[in-house]
Amino acid sequence: MPDTPADSARNQHGPAPQRPESNHDDALPPDWIDGEGPSKGLRQTTLLSKDARLAGRPKLCSDCGLCDSQLKPLMAKTCVFVRNRGDELEQRYLGRNRRDGDELRFGVFTQMLAARMRRPVDGAQWSGMVTTLAARLLEGGEVEAVITAATMPGTRFAPRPVLARTPEEVFATAGNKPCLSPNLALLDQVRESGVKRLAFVGTGCQVHMLRAAQQELGLERLDVIGIPCSDNVTYPDLTFFLDQVSRSPATIVHYEFMQDYSLHMRHEDGSEERLNFIDFPMDKLEGIFPSACLSCFDYANTLADITIGYMGAELGWQWVLVRNARGRELLDLIRPELEIGELGSGGDRARGMPRYLQMLPKPPGKPPKPIRRLIAWLQRNRGPRGLEFARAIIEMKLFRNLHYVRTHFARYEPRIVPDHVYRTLAPYADDYQAVFERPLDPTRRSRD
Numbered sequence: 001m002p003d004t005p006a007d008s009a010r011n012q013h014g015p016a017p018q019r020p021e022s023n024h025d026d027a028l029p030p031d032w033i034d035g036e037g038p039s040k041g042l043r044q045t046t047l048l049s050k051d052a053r054l055a056g057r058p059k060l061c062s063d064c065g066l067c068d069s070q071l072k073p074l075m076a077k078t079c080v081f082v083r084n085r086g087d088e089l090e091q092r093y094l095g096r097n098r099r100d101g102d103e104l105r106f107g108v109f110t111q112m113l114a115a116r117m118r119r120p121v122d123g124a125q126w127s128g129m130v131t132t133l134a135a136r137l138l139e140g141g142e143v144e145a146v147i148t149a150a151t152m153p154g155t156r157f158a159p160r161p162v163l164a165r166t167p168e169e170v171f172a173t174a175g176n177k178p179c180l181s182p183n184l185a186l187l188d189q190v191r192e193s194g195v196k197r198l199a200f201v202g203t204g205c206q207v208h209m210l211r212a213a214q215q216e217l218g219l220e221r222l223d224v225i226g227i228p229c230s231d232n233v234t235y236p237d238l239t240f241f242l243d244q245v246s247r248s249p250a251t252i253v254h255y256e257f258m259q260d261y262s263l264h265m266r267h268e269d270g271s272e273e274r275l276n277f278i279d280f281p282m283d284k285l286e287g288i289f290p291s292a293c294l295s296c297f298d299y300a301n302t303l304a305d306i307t308i309g310y311m312g313a314e315l316g317w318q319w320v321l322v323r324n325a326r327g328r329e330l331l332d333l334i335r336p337e338l339e340i341g342e343l344g345s346g347g348d349r350a351r352g353m354p355r356y357l358q359m360l361p362k363p364p365g366k367p368p369k370p371i372r373r374l375i376a377w378l379q380r381n382r383g384p385r386g387l388e389f390a391r392a393i394i395e396m397k398l399f400r401n402l403h404y405v406r407t408h409f410a411r412y413e414p415r416i417v418p419d420h421v422y423r424t425l426a427p428y429a430d431d432y433q434a435v436f437e438r439p440l441d442p443t444r445r446s447r448d
């Protein structure tokens with residue numbers, strides 16, 4: 001969910017409800033290490049409340065699905081919330097680590113562009129580049145199956161991971177299901193069905209676990225199509241969120257946090273509703289975000305072969321980051337169907353960041369209406385735009401999540417906060433020190 005430096009008031013999240021179970025590192029319960037098989041079936045996907053669904057899991061768990069599969073014994077080696085292995089996985093799958101500059105925020109990339117499908121896909125979140133790419137891979141026989149997220153029957157937005165075998169099955173999964181989705185649980189089905197050439201569509205945490213387990217999967221080919229992701233929620237919390245922000249939550253068929261600093265919601269009858277980010281009732285939303293998503297440092301899905309989002313592009317376009325040679329081949333596959341646009345950048349994110357930092361430790365608040373109107377106007381007309389918008393959003397989430405980890409999971413910081421976070425935020429180190437009275441980058445962090 002995007003926000004901006006000027007919109008500091010909505011960026012506070014109190015502690016997410018904690019579950020009374022063991023810690024997530026040296027005190028892992030034995031069954032997490034020994035692995036006694038899947039803990040539940042896919043039919044339960046995100047329909048339970050978060051407490052019921054995640055009961056017995058480590059405190060930091062984004063429900064990626066790995067622990068629902070026979071690969072559960074690999075959790076301690078692969079889970080990004082046990083140890084972030086981004087640096088080593090970048091080396092292995094992208095050939096190098098990120099360089100200073102935009103790669104610190106966006107991850108390693110060899111090409112970055114704005115694009116969109118000339119003929120948008122029905123039901124797609126944006127123009128449908130993701131589903132088209134996955135479908136073309138199946139059509140050309142380059143992969144035998146695609147792990148993707150369909151909609152749980154009887155719900156509007158609850159995800160149901162599926163192993164799609166035909167282009168039609170892939171296109172049927174177009175559109176966001178903006179909830180935690182245990183996609184990796186399908187790795188059992190992949191193995192059982194003998195699939196050796198696989199494409200995977202998913203979020204950054206899922207991709208971290210997948211990459212960390214990749215060498216154990218026995219696949220001949222794995223294409224990874226990443227979507228950016230931030231502030232995901234469980235399905236019950238999503239419905240709660242929509243209840244708070246919409247005049248008619250039950251009729252919403254599509255929504256997105258747009259680059260114009262507002263939430264756009266489309267209803268069944270085609271009407272559109274908008275709510276400025278600054279008008280969100282943050283006091284009511286406190287606690288809906290899972291601890292894992294508040295401890296996540298990979299907004300841009302940096303271990304994918306190609307990441308396809310929107311937030312670095314102008315409204316109406318998709319934002320594409322090609323990360324390696326395979327990503328380039330994937331883009332080439334749909335290039336004839338694409339319109340290519342320009343990436344722009346405007347505004348100055350650094351101006352608002354000190355104020356954002358000052359607001360970070362304070363409880364969420366909502367300024368009076370005239371002030372909110374002014375802020376919304378300033379955001380839209382003077383705020384960061386294009387790539388600068390993406391930089392601003394990513395830096396704010398890094399700060400917010402670092403603060404969250406230091407407040408609630410301080411012991412885990414050396415394991416789960418990657419070095420690039422400190423490098424990215426270094427220009428604001430003095431502002432950080434002034435607000436938090438401690439260094440941004442602890443120079444003597446333990447790495448064991």
Ligand SMILES: Cc1cc2nc3c(=O)[nH]c(=O)nc-3n(C[C@H](O)[C@H](O)[C@H](O)COP(=O)(O)OP(=O)(O)OC[C@H]3O[C@@H](n4cnc5c(N)ncnc54)[C@H](O)[C@@H]3O)c2cc1C
Pocket residue numbers: 001002121123124125126127128129130131132147148149150159173174175176177178179180181183201202203227228229230231232308309310311312318319
């Ligand atoms: C929770 C969430 C938050 C996001 N936040 C941002 C953001 O802040 N900035 C940004 O640039 N982009 C974000 N995205 C990605 C963006 O909204 C689009 O999904 C992406 O740009 C692809 O658009 P498309 O039209 O090409 O996708 P489509 O062709 O419509 O395909 C969408 C694909 O997304 C997959 N998918 C849907 N829901 C999930 C899920 N819950 N977990 C895993 N995979 C799923 C489906 O498998 C499907 O293949 C987010 C996506 C999600 C699910």
Ligand code: SF4
Pocket residue numbers: 057058060061062063064065066067068075078079080081209
């Ligand atoms: S995030 Fe995935 S790998 Fe980590 S504990 Fe949860 S299900 Fe297991």
Ligand code: SF4
Pocket residue numbers: 062180203204205206229230231232292293294296297298
């Ligand atoms: S915000 Fe991070 S941890 Fe949460 S679902 Fe998205 S990628 Fe995973």
